[in-house]
Amino acid sequence: MILDLHRQGLSISAIARRTGRDPKTIRKYIARGLEPPVYGPRRVGRLGKLTPYHDYLRERITAFPDLSAVRLTREIRDRGYQGAYTAVKRFLASVRPADQPRPFEIRFETPPGQQAQVDFARFVITFTDEPEITRIVWLFSLVLGHSRYIFARFVLHQDLQTLLRCHMLAFDSIGGVPLEILYDRMKTAVTGEDGEGHIIYNRALLALAQHYGFQPKACRPYRAKTKGKVERPFSYIRQDFFLARSFCNLDDLNAQLRDWLDTVANARLHGTTQRIVAEDFAAEQPELQPLPAAPFDALLKLERRVSHEGLVSVGGNTYSVPDRTRRIVEVHQLPDQIRILDQGRLVAVHPVLEGRRQSRVDPAHRQGLTAKTSCTSSEQIVVGRLGDRVARRSLDFYQAVADCLAAAGGRS
Numbered sequence: 001m002i003l004d005l006h007r008q009g010l011s012i013s014a015i016a017r018r019t020g021r022d023p024k025t026i027r028k029y030i031a032r033g034l035e036p037p038v039y040g041p042r043r044v045g046r047l048g049k050l051t052p053y054h055d056y057l058r059e060r061i062t063a064f065p066d067l068s069a070v071r072l073t074r075e076i077r078d079r080g081y082q083g084a085y086t087a088v089k090r091f092l093a094s095v096r097p098a099d100q101p102r103p104f105e106i107r108f109e110t111p112p113g114q115q116a117q118v119d120f121a122r123f124v125i126t127f128t129d130e131p132e133i134t135r136i137v138w139l140f141s142l143v144l145g146h147s148r149y150i151f152a153r154f155v156l157h158q159d160l161q162t163l164l165r166c167h168m169l170a171f172d173s174i175g176g177v178p179l180e181i182l183y184d185r186m187k188t189a190v191t192g193e194d195g196e197g198h199i200i201y202n203r204a205l206l207a208l209a210q211h212y213g214f215q216p217k218a219c220r221p222y223r224a225k226t227k228g229k230v231e232r233p234f235s236y237i238r239q240d241f242f243l244a245r246s247f248c249n250l251d252d253l254n255a256q257l258r259d260w261l262d263t264v265a266n267a268r269l270h271g272t273t274q275r276i277v278a279e280d281f282a283a284e285q286p287e288l289q290p291l292p293a294a295p296f297d298a299l300l301k302l303e304r305r306v307s308h309e310g311l312v313s314v315g316g317n318t319y320s321v322p323d324r325t326r327r328i329v330e331v332h333q334l335p336d337q338i339r340i341l342d343q344g345r346l347v348a349v350h351p352v353l354e355g356r357r358q359s360r361v362d363p364a365h366r367q368g369l370t371a372k373t374s375c376t377s378s379e380q381i382v383v384g385r386l387g388d389r390v391a392r393r394s395l396d397f398y399q400a401v402a403d404c405l406a407a408a409g410g411r412s
Helices: 002-007 012-019 023-032 051-063 069-078 085-095 160-174 203-212 224-242 250-265 277-287 363-370 395-411
Strands: 115-125 135-144 150-155 180-183 190-193 199-201 215-218 300-305 311-314 317-320 328-333 337-342 345-351 358-360
Touching: 002 012, 002 023, 012 023, 051 069, 051 085, 069 085, 069 224, 115 224, 135 160, 135 224, 150 160, 150 224, 150 250, 160 203, 199 203, 199 215, 203 215, 224 250, 300 311, 311 328, 317 345
Parallel strands: 115 180, 180 215, 317 358
Antiparallel strands: 115 135, 135 150, 190 199, 300 328, 311 317, 328 337, 337 345
């Protein structure tokens, strides 16, 4: 175009106005004619900000392919990286196998205080306190639908009592109750359907819902995506928190999880809402229903036999009863408490123990027996696994035990 206009007799200034180019550029192309431009070799510039971290990122993504770009960006920034997140994301996409195409999803939003979603996820872990044992733990998660605020806690079981107890902890943590909670078809929440296709919920869950004032809702069968707001955080927690960490025990696991939720997950800018989760939750929290004044006291009544050691077995764990308690007792199992009654009289109250083969002995339950022995008051009852440690006692203690057993045999 420049050469054609020049042949037509237009001046340099006129061609520049016609083409929008600088007059010096017009002169250069007129002088060069139709000769193609010659480009020199590409100059090698300085190394990018991400280059020193390529080996680290490759090593991490090889060992843990599911680690997220957000997590790895945070890790290399702790090591001095000052570049952009998008550079890390592009690099990881080039070294990580491409994801398969996924079906499109329909996203729906709920108003503040309207809905929460609840589910369990399975994790496999080896605690450093017990390196020879591989355990299965379950992550209970409650996610508020509007703000995406996450409450989560690792537990050793997903039975009914654990489900109810986790609900109570979640409501206390968020300081209120949503109008409805969405579940999948977990057996602890949904027991089946009637002949007309109506969902039958667990009676204990309905009692909890009535006490706290929320409506349970079950998602459609084989449609876990209906609960996407709680399903997606599971992969987020696995990739950004759980992988490439070590934990001493369950308490340490939950302590690290709480810190990560406070400082990372609930403090982040959410990718969908484009709002800070904690700030959005502060606006949603007043819209939640207030907590009930009275505690939830629905219970499961059991009959148990007291062992020769003065212990009662409930849910795979043992709890102490006072000396001279009758051999058959009634146990009231609450979500967060074990109550033991002897002929209708409350004789022991214990918090629910996590796990299996744990034992809790209230020192007050053994005062009557230790008063006859030479044991000092500084001797403590060990709470932990049965058989972990054996308390050292004098021979007078065992003589007192033999006398008690002999007296009991004489009365029978």
